[in-house]
Amino acid sequence: MSGNIVSVDEESLKSDLRELVRKTVQETLNALLDEEADEMVGAERYERTAGREAYRSGHYRRKLVTTSGEVVLDVPKLRGATFQTAVIERYRRRETSVEEAIIEMYLAGVSTRRIEDVSEILWGAGVSAGTVSNLNEKAFESVEAWRTRPLSGGYPYLFVDGIYLKRSWGGSYENVAVMVAIGVNSEGRREIVGCAEGFTESKESWKEFLLWLRGRGLSGVRLVTGDKSLGLLGALEEVFPDAKYQRCTVHFYRNVFGKVPRQKRVKVAKMLKAIHAQESREASEAKAAEVADALEAMKLGAAAKVVREGCRETLAYTDFPMQHWTRIRTNNAIERLNREIRRRTRVVGTFPDGKSALMLATARLKYIVENEWGRRRYLDVSLLEGEEGKA
Known part of the structure; x- marks a missing residue:
């Protein structure tokens, strides 16, 4: 046919x-x-x-x-x-929706040159790098308002960490820390409560950062999870003296691996994970002692020393509900955010000043939060009330 x-x-x-x-x-x-x-x-x-x-x-x-x-x-x-x-x-x-799309592309990590090409394809008219900068100046006004917003309600869990970005400082290029804090609020949802610049992760920088958070209304902090930074520990004792400190177990493992030959790391990793798979603090401490002895028997005395001296700092989570343990003993949530900041800022390279670095990092965080990140319930915080009753 x-x-x-x-x-x-x-x-x-x-x-x-x-x-x-x-x-x-x-x-x-x-x-x-x-x-x-x-x-x-x-x-x-x-x-x-x-x-x-x-x-x-x-x-x-x-x-x-x-x-x-x-x-x-x-x-x-x-x-x-x-x-x-x-x-x-x-x-x-430009139509408002076009401007919003340009800003969103920039915050998502698209370079200004690529934005010009994409806008030419989509809307038949390109935009210059100066136009993108002017639009982002307007957007950064709302970003700054979000960054400095008042905080209300309790935040029993706080996760803190810093990420280093390159910026111009006094005629030379320096690594400058951008400090980020995530809080779990009274509803059990994660919330980015702080993002600020500090020259280094010193005690003075962390103290200023934590005081800034407290001044905006951060309260009710019971556990702070972070890497082992002496500056952070000293600042916590002064600003939130009642809060316990939880050393991130992943960072602890990395410190141990630094003392272990590459061919033995898989076996040592299983030994370390067994410490934090126990049902109580006492059992974890006993297991840590066994692991340290085993490391010494493997002629890994330096690694055994790290375990004996640092393991106790990684067990603060055991004073809280068991259902929360896997999520409060690491800084994995904030590490993911740091990777997003790094991915976005890699497009820029070296920032001309601290404000541009901070604003772009904060804008990226705000962009992430507004896309389902902060809407899901992270923990059942009501379980903490039962723990208070036992205490």
Whole structure:
């Protein structure tokens, strides 16, 4: 059976449909502008009436980038009145949704050069690096408001860590710490409660950071999880003296692995994990002693010393509900955020100043939080009430 074969040029069809939509949008916007002008004048075009308040004086053209492509607007000019329109803001050159898409691409890690190429493809008009910077300046105002927002309610669990970024400092390039804090609020949800710059992870920097968090309303902290930083430990004793400190078990393992030959690390990893797989602090301490003895028998005395001296700091989580243990004994949640910051800031390389580094890191965190990260329940905090009753 023979029949006619219909061939469709899909790309040409898409192009024609896109052009049709663009022209429809352009015609609709121009019709709205003319209608607004008629209302302001008080008469239709060429109509002679005693009640008219102004006269038309031609048009001027301006371009507007929309999600349907670039359109040309014929904006009415009036004599005897100033034409003001609700259709498009004065001096605006891009639709709001287009600007939001550009900002979102930047925060997602797309380089400014790539944004220019993508905008040319999507909307028929490219944007310069300066335009992207200007849009982000506006966005960073809301980012700063989010970063310094007041904190309310208790945060029983706090996770803290720092990440180093390169920035210009006094004519040279230095590594500067961006300190990040995640809190688990009274509803059991994770919340990024702090992001601030510090020259190093010194006691003074951590103290200033924690005081800033407390000044914004951070309270009810019962356990702080972080890496073994002497500066952090000293600052915690002064700012949150009632909070217990939990050394991240993953960081502890890495410190032990630094004293172990590569070919023996798999076996040692299983031994270390057995310490934190016990049902109580007492059992974990007994297991740690066994592991240290076994390491010495393997002629790994340096690793055994790290286990004996540092294991106790990794067992603070055992004073809290068992259902929380696997999530409060490591800094894995904040490590994932640090990787996202690193991925985003790698596009920039070296920052010209501290503000740009901090704002971009904070903007990335805000972007992550607004995409389901902070909406899921992380822990059942009500279990802590039972622990208080036992105490």
